[in-house]
Amino acid sequence: MEGLKKDVIRHVVSSLGSDYASKSAYNYYNALALAVRDRLIDNWIKTQRSYYDEKAKRVYYLSLEYLPGKSLMNNLHCLGIYETARKAMSDLGFSLEDLAEQEWDAGLGNGGLGRLASCFLDSMATLGIPGYGYGIRYDYGIFHQVIEDGKQVEQADNWMRVGNPWAYERGQHLFPVRFFGEVKNWTDEYGRLRHTWTAGDTVLAMPCDMLVPGWDNHHVINMRLWSARSDVEFDLDFFNTGNYLGAVEEKIFDEKISKVLYPSDQIEEGRELRLKQQYFFVTATIQDILRRFRKKHQDMTELPQSVAIQLNDTHPAIAIAELMRILLDEDLLDWEVAWDICVSTFAYTNHTILPEALETWPVSLLERMLPRHMQIIYEINARFLREVERVARSEDCGQLCHRDLDHLKQRVSLIQERPIKSVRMAHLAIIGSHSVNGVAALHTELLKARVFDDFQRLYPQKINNKTNGVTPRRWLWSANQPLSRLIASHIGTGFVRNLDELTQLEPLAADPAFREAWRAAKLENKQRLQAYIKRKLMRELHTEHLFDVHIKRIHEYKRQVLNLLHVVTAYNRLRHGQAADFTPRTVFFGGKAAPSYFMAKRIIHAINAVAATVNADSRVNDKLQVVYLPNYCVSQAERVIPATELSEQISTAGMEASGTGNMKFALNGALTIGTWDGATIEMAQAIGPELLFIFGMREDELVSLRQHGYNPMLYYHGDEELREALDMLRSDAFSPGQHGLFAPLVDNLLHGGDRFFVLADYRQYLGAQQDVGRLYLDQEEWTRRSILNAARMGFFSSDRAISQYAREIWDVAPMAGLQNGKGA
Ligand code: NTF
Structure with a gap:
């Protein structure tokens, strides 16, 4: 501990240039972070060296x-120095918790897809897999959300304003990046x-490197994020012509590339x-990958034996054309050889089946910006369509019928003709990869049967499933110390590395003393959240309420509106005195809407309007409260999830590819109210469906409802409570003086076809919520189920997911000496 203290003080003085006696939390946080980074860097260097020494096959996650x-906090826990740091900082006059608050969230992603990538890096580090995360170091991450007059307002997330002590x-080591220009032919x-x-x-x-430590194993991997830098400083001509300001302007223009994360999600x-x-x-x-490869290899055909590249969705899919360009134009390989290398190296993960999220780029744009890549894409397409023809005409083409060949070719082509001629990036990713995976069992089945059905027939081996997982280090151990300590006191700490060990809790579910201790941990977390909400929102929470939580991006398919209709209905029953047996609850919402997504923003407004009305109504507000948590982000999730008792996972069946919040909640002992969708299905199967509150129509039922003509008006006319709730939303009941403010929401459901079947599931959802309320009154049974939920979550560790990727897609093994935890 003395060593750490000394290092912190030294950093305050020599790295930050401050007086150690001036007790600034900001300085001491930074100094502590630097002292922790010092403890990581040696192991990082050793880890990188060992990859070369052992000629390890590397995995690149793009x-x-x-x-x-x-x-x-995560890094302190991984290094096993959390307690030491807590004591050291307390000696220096600080609470570690307060110091940790000085850090800004690195919000370089929109939601589930980005958080999954971070969980995966954590697991690669912990399992000892030679992995690298590659990404962009955005100057501005996901916007900061504030709620003003009930509406979302976006503010710039200047997360690096105060520096980033973690990055090197x-x-x-600069790499040139070229755009535009022309292609010359030669022989x-x-x-x-x-x-x-x-x-x-x-x-x-x-490159900006952030170190990602494994759990207690000396294995530290790298997340390399690129930042754009102009090359005009090196362009002497510019200065010589006296155009100084012109040069500076160009420099600013170039550096715009990595300025800001696109805040869209599923659009x-x-x-x-x-x-x-x-x-x-x-x-x-x-x-960078090839530079490293060429240090030890001359023969490019050895690339797939040394390198696996995983494409996280289609966003990096242009990598396929880029590698082809290098192999063809720089290494002068033949097409067939280059193509084999590419396909064997790349693998692609799909994260959504929503059509509006499938990426396409106009051919005209690609031709201008990346002319050589566009040529290569055309050539890939021409060869691919010839192959399709061959397979379709062959004897063994199975269901493929060559009379439909033209249609088939149009459907699978890399080029889509309408509405504007564009490249379908998903098709490029599928053709250029040896593996295409979905992120939960149902999602993968839908990829095979619907979205990519033609490709499934052409390449029946390619599409496979890798159900998502979450890291227990951050999402249990670090976020929920009260529960983790309780668990550890009964089964040891092995579950942090091997989450299956949680099954040892099962017998304890029958032990009243353990149940009591389990409830005490939950209460501690609820109180912590209460204190946080008081500080941030100046609101007093009732910790005896059921904490019912719906946090995720705001999207119509995630159906925050369905939850809101339940809240309004509960409000009406309480107002009308029809809810004598109502179980008191606080309903929390949180999430960001894409700034350009009108309906999602209006949903946020509606939630806040309903909250204001309900919370102000003294007839009901001791029994029902609604809280909107502004600026939902990773660190907020770490506070809220451990305090949650009911997890809302109510997307339209078939629409949520996986979900990962669902896993975090159950792991922390929340019970789930949810639809038969995404990975919630597999959770129900692992836990026992009777231990969750499953409701609603299933995916195949929705397909047939759609086919037979879904009429939301029937539900409106047939259900008095639903009608009352919708009429209130449409009138000014929640928006005094602003008649029609929420009419777009209601019209979308009643007259816009209700694309996400909110009305079809309303009644069943209410029934499930009733079951929830009733069960909550029986705290012993509730707790028993809560324990069993957590105990059966072992499968949903990202360690299991990454082990499957490593074995079944990447063909990489953990580094020797690291498999069993402790590193060399
Ligand atoms: C998201 N996809 C899905 O919507 C979630 O269900 C899933 O859990 C995560 O990916 C991680 O797999 C996206 O964010 C995107 F961008 F692909 F639409």
Whole structure:
């Protein structure tokens, strides 16, 4: 402890240039972070060296998004120095918890996809897999959400304003990134046509490394994030012509590339700068990967034995064309050889089946910005369509019918003709990869049967499932110390590394003393949340209420509106005195809406309006409260999830690819009210469906309802409570003086087709909520189920997910000496 204290003081003085006697929390947080980083860097260097020494096959995880959140507590726990640090900082006059609050969340992602990437890096580090995360170091992450007059207002997330003590910026290792320009043809010595791309503009990519430690194993992997740097400083001509300001302007223009994360989620924005970001990221990453590979290899055909590249959704899919370009134009390989290398190296994960989220880029844009890549994509397509024809005409084509060949070719082509001629990035990713995986069993089945059915017939081996998981280090151990300590006191700490060990809790569910201790841990977390809400929102929570929580991005398919209709109905019953047996509850909502998503923003407004009405109504507010948690983010999730008793996972069946919040809640002992969707299905199967509150129509039932003509008006007319709730929303009951404010929401349900079947599931949802309320009155039974939920969550560790990727897709093994935890 004395060593750590000394290091902290030294950093306050020599790294931060401050007087150690001036007790600034900001300085001491930074100094502690630097002292922790010192303890990581040696192991990071050793880890990187060992990859070379052992000629390990490396895994590169390419993701435009990460959501690491805060690093301090997680890193202290991984290093096993949390207690030491707590004591050291307390000696120096600080509470570790307060210092940790000084850190800004690294919010370099939108939601589930980015958080999954961060959980995966944590698992690679812990399992000892030679992995690297690659991404973009956005200057501005996901926007900061404030609620003003009930509405979302976006503010810039200037997360690096106060510096980032965790990152190593490597200004000396810059990679050139080229755009625009033209392609020249030439003939090589064997008479083959060759191509050279001479680019117009160049910018530079600077690596910023953030260290990702494994759990108690000395294995530290790298998350390398690229930041755009202009090359005009090196362009002497510019200065010589006296155009100083012109040069500076160009510099600012170039550096715009990594300025801001696109805040869309499940909606593709299709803007030129976004494509620039994607290519900027991809080319820098591929250059770095090949630089490392070429240190030990000359023969490019050995690449797939040494390198696995996982594409996190289609955002980095242009990497396939980029690797082809390098192999063809720089290494001068033949097409077939280059293509084999690509397909064997790449694998692609799909995270959504919503059509509006499937990426396409206009051919005209690609032709201008990346002319050589567009040529390559055309060539990939031409060869692929010839192959399709061959397979379709062959004897063994199974269900493929060559009379439909033209249609088939149009459907699978990389190029879509309408509404504008564009490249379908998902098709490029599928064709250019040896593995395509979905993220939960149902999602993968839907990929095979619906979205990519043609590809499933063409390549029946390619599409596979890897159900998501979450890291128990952050989402149980670090976020929920009261519960973790209780668990550890009965079964030891092995579950942090091997989550299956939680099954040892099962017999304890029958032990009243253990149940009492389990409830005490939950209460402690509820009180902690209460204190936080008091500080932040100046609201007093009732900790004896059932804490019912719905936090995730705001999207129609996630059906926050269904939850809201339950709240309004409960409000009406209480007002009308029809709810004598109502179980008191506080309903929490939290989540960001994409700034351009009108309906999602209106939903936020409606939730806040209902909250204001309910909370102000003294007839009901001792029994029902509604809280909107502004600026939902990773660190807020870490506070809220441990305090949650009821987890809302109520998406339209078939629409949520997996969900990962669902897993975090159950792991922390919340019971789930949910639909038969995403990974919630597999959770119900692992836990026992009777221990969750499952309701609603299933995916196949919705398909047939849609086919037979779904009429939401029937539900409106047939259900008095539903009608009352919708009429209130449409009138000014929750928006005094602003008649019609929420009419778009209601009209969308009644006259817009209710695409997400809110009304169809309303009555069943109410029934399930009634069951929840009733069960909560029986605290012994509730607690028993809560324990069994957590005990059966072992499968949903990201360690299990990453082990499957490693074995079944990447063909990589953990580093020797690390499999069993302790590193060398
Ligand atoms: C999300 N997809 C899905 O909507 C979630 O169900 C899933 O849990 C996560 O991915 C992680 O797999 C996206 O965010 C995106 F961008 F693909 F639409």
